[in-house]
Amino acid sequence: MNYLDEFKKFISSYQLSAGIRITLGAVLPSLILQHYNLLSEYIAFPLGTLLLGATDSPGPYARRRNALLIAIGTYFLVALVTDLLRDYPFIIFVEIIFFGVFFSLAGVYGNRANNIGLIALLVFVFNIDDHLSRDLGLRTVLIFSLGGLWYFILFLVLQKLRPYVLIRQLLGENFVELGKLLSIKSGYYATKPKYEELFSQMVHQQVILRENHQNLREILFKTREFVNESNTTSRTLMLMFLDSIDLFERILNSQQDYHHLHEAFEETKILRLFGTYLRWLSEEIQQIGIAVQSGTPSKPKHNLDLAFNKCARSFDSLRERRMDHENIEDFIMLRQILNRMQDITERIKKLHRATSFDSKLGQTLDVNVNLENFIPKQDYHPRILLDNLSLKSAHFRHAIRVTLALLIAYLISITFEFGHGYWVLLTIVTIMKPAFSLTKQRNIYRIGGTFTGLIIGFGLLYFVQDGTALFLVLMFSMITAYTFLKVNYFIASTSITLYVILCFYFIHPDNLHGVLQDRAVDTALGSLIAFVVSYYVLPLWEYAQINQYLKGALLANRAYFDIVSLRYTGQHVEIGRVKEERKNAIIAMANLSDNFEKMLSEPKRQQPHMEEYHQFVATSHMLTSYVASLSFYMETTDFDDFKSEFEAMIRQIDRQFEVAVNILEGRTVDPIDLTREALPQNQKLVQLLANRKKEVRELGITHSAQGTDRKRISDLMTINGLFELISTITIDEIKILQVIMKNNTGHN
Structure with a gap:
């Protein structure tokens, strides 16, 4: 895909729309509060918006709505309890143990519950001292909850105005990733292919597609109107998803003995011709994905009929010149590849037509599967939590590691003088994951991103004095942070650090040097604690x-x-x-x-x-x-x-x-x-x-x-x-x- 297509894909992606939604949800009330010089006093409001927005994840409307309501109630209770018991240091240790274990174990109920648990821990950490509420107590807790409620209202309004946008974005992304899979597949037809490298890329791409398919299945099959309504848009989107699954299977089942294929036809040009045509097909699939994301009809980039006919003529010509009774099996293999390419071509042409959302095409939908078997199921029975209260459970081991790391960090923060000691705990909560490999990766990204953000922030404040320009950078960094939060943690961490520095600059410009120093020290200390605890305390290695x-x-x-x-x-x-x-x-x-x-x-x-x-x-x-x-x-x-x-x-x-x-x-x-x-x-x-x-x-x-x-x-x-x-x-x-x-x- 060229850079223009990549840009089109990015600006119409779910990640960017989520980043803009969360940012605007926090910035708009902040501007109003700043206009009346109330932002410092009501800073908990945009913070509540940001944290609830970070909880939101793709899924059926009903599940997203219910999860947000549960999150609002959970965060209110956590903030309230933390605020009421803040003055009792011993009780805070008890809170860390209870909240650390309970909310870290939320992952046993799936990713959505895990998100709620993670942000609940962040809410606890943000309220562990009085930097938010000062002496306002309950009022700050209510303001924080109102910020979350504001995001919930924003979610309801946008869902009503644009009910199909999430499906389009995820389905479009699915086609783009499917096109990339076919592009990797075309590499097997190149001269002297790197089989190990191509295989690794295929495996990684299939993992990405698996995650996309799970999200789409949950949304489409759990939302009744996509199956039962006569609405052209819903039926066409369902049709395109089912076709994408079949197309994925066609790409998957086109596996060949490529070593033998190259031995038989390496000296001819036909394999390179087939590889070029497969790359063209991959570009068409990605073009369809971009069109679905942006909500516009797709236009073919290549004349597929002409290109396929060239492949067919080349095969016929080679067959007439080279085939005999000894190599007939080789040409049968080549014929099957040609047949698969023709099948994929016809499916792509059909998908191009589907992006126009023609009502006649939507009526051809025949699901032909038992939908109940395709809907991801999640049991929320309390026994699941109780069953995981064992050292055999990876979730429980993770909960113990998180809790121990938080206890160590809190003990250090109250023993030594820290300007923003809660940042140490925030670092631990955000980077520690059940798998050591993920914790290690996020640790590296967190440290690298934090120091990169500090350098960029220091440079900006040193060379740029215009408040409007700095505010625009603040907006850009917030959008970037929440766009890449679940995609590229290094970029997200860099952007979060940058916008935190700029926020402190606008609210408390006199203490900026201390903020820069605290951010560096606290992040480094939190990362060190997280790494040591993850490595030495009840590790559950993947080979086990x-x-x-x-x-x-x-x-x-x-x-x-x-x-x-x-x-x-x-x-x-x-x-x-x-x-x-x-x-x-x-x-x-x-x-x-x-x-x-x-x-x-x-x-x-x-x-x-x-x-x-x-x-x-x-x-x-x-x-x-x-x-x-x-x-x-x-x-x-x-x-x-x-x-x-x-x-x-x-x-x-x-x-x-x-x-x-x-x-x-x-x-x-x-x-x-x-x-x-x-x-x-x-x-x-x-x-x-x-x-x-x-x-x-x-x-x-x-x-x-x-x-x-x-x-x-x-x-x-x-x-x-x-x-x-x-x-x-x-x-x-x-x-x-x-x-x-x-x-x-x-x-x-």
């Missing part, structure tokens, strides 16, 4: 959890394979069940990838078997891709007369899955004979292929191409090859798991 993600990915892939393979034994399979298992497999695969990526950021001594884990992650991704490819042919090919051959292959593969699960669960299994056992050969297909080769040898390419079995043989060859690849990968996973479990046993 990875086996459950290995098992999750293995079982999900097995369930996906089992439901797809039923069709190849002659049984009827509902497409909704296939999509459900596909979703589960992709989520399990993304969870495993996410866990592995976190391991890479941990200390080296906490990274055992990294090579084996990396191999398993790679094979899991390939396995999901191959099963997805198998599902593509479920309804397109007649293979009832091949049922017996496929049944034998499916039984063998299922046995391999069973052995892999047994090894992972620690059962005594000797899989040596199984791994040496060849997959049953498809004798009928061997005979069909032999006949086809004979036709090519005797009749030549042109005349043999008229045979009625050509397309069927091509599809059956691909299906048979997919079964063989799935079998090979499951055997590889058995061998990988043997090494991992054997080393683990020896270590224990």
Whole structure:
């Protein structure tokens, strides 16, 4: 994507709109208060707006509304209790223990509850001394709550005025990220591709798409009118989301043996031509995403029909010149790639038309899935919290670490003289996460961002004297901070530091030097405490959890394979069940990838078997891709007369899955004979292929191409090859798991 498209994407993104909404929500009342010289006295009002705005996250309207109301009530109670008990130092330690554990454990109820818990801790920290309320007490608590209520009213008004804007923004972002996935995929067709680098990029991109899909599913399937209403906009948005899921599957199931592909066709230009066309397709998908975000019809950047026809002609020409009875399988592989590109092309053309929100297109929506199975479910029963009160729980360990770090920081802040001691606690709350890798990353970004912001702020105040210019910088830094808060913490931390300095400059210009010094010292101290506690106190390293993600990915892939393979034994399979298992497999695969990526950021001594884990992650991704490819042919090919051959292959593969699960669960299994056992050969297909080769040898390419079995043989060859690849990968996973479990046993 070029810089202009990136800019268009940014200005129409959800992140920027959220940043502007939070900033304006805080700045507008601040300007009014400043006009009447009341801002210093009522500073709690914009602070309440900012904190409640930071709680808000994408989701269905009802869930966002309820979460904001719960947050307002929670923050009021926390601020009130903290204010009433502020003068009793011993009680403050009790508060830190209670609030630190309780609100850190809120993450067991999902991201939305975790956000509320995190901001509740910030509210507690902001009110732990009297820098906000001075001697006004309850009045300041009420002003703070009114600031939150103002943001809630702003949310309701904007939701009423622009009910579809969030869906458009998230759906558009989903298409942009999908286009990037296809762009990475095109790299496999370049000369001498860097396979490891491309694979890592594919894994990372799929994790991003998994998160986008979860947000969109929750909003679309939980909002009834998107499914049931005849509203053109809602139905078209639902249609585009479902098409994006299918498009994601098409990209996912286009996995090939790229090493063999380059060996067979490297000296020709056709792979580079295919790669260029795939990049064009990726640009079209991203163009659709930008159009959906901005609410305008998309315009194709390329003539896809002309470009695809060029690819098809090049394939036909190469086929006529090079294909013979010995390399027919290679050209079948190339033909399948061409067919996939044609399928993706047609879907992109349909999506281009959908961005005009034509009512006729919206009426074609057929959800064809059990929506209840696609809606993310969250149980809020108290037993979940109680069940996590154990050192086996990662959430509870995190809660203890946060609480201990806050106790240490508070003890230091009251023992030594600090101008803004609560900043130490704020730093700890904002950077400590359950995973050490995330805490480490945010720690680095927090320190780097803080000192960068201090340098920029000092330079601005030294060289710029114009109050209007500084106010504009303040506005820009606030928007930037809340735009990148959940996207790039370094930029957010830099911007937060900058606008805090400017705020102090406007409110208390006489004490600016002390503010700069306190910000640096407090941030450094908070980061040090957070790092030491995260590293040494009840750490839960990712390798201790990875086996459950290995098992999750293995079982999900097995369930996906089992439901797809039923069709190849002659049984009827509902497409909704296939999509459900596909979703589960992709989520399990993304969870495993996410866990592995976190391991890479941990200390080296906490990274055992990294090579084996990396191999398993790679094979899991390939396995999901191959099963997805198998599902593509479920309804397109007649293979009832091949049922017996496929049944034998499916039984063998299922046995391999069973052995892999047994090894992972620690059962005594000797899989040596199984791994040496060849997959049953498809004798009928061997005979069909032999006949086809004979036709090519005797009749030549042109005349043999008229045979009625050509397309069927091509599809059956691909299906048979997919079964063989799935079998090979499951055997590889058995061998990988043997090494991992054997080393683990020896270590224990």
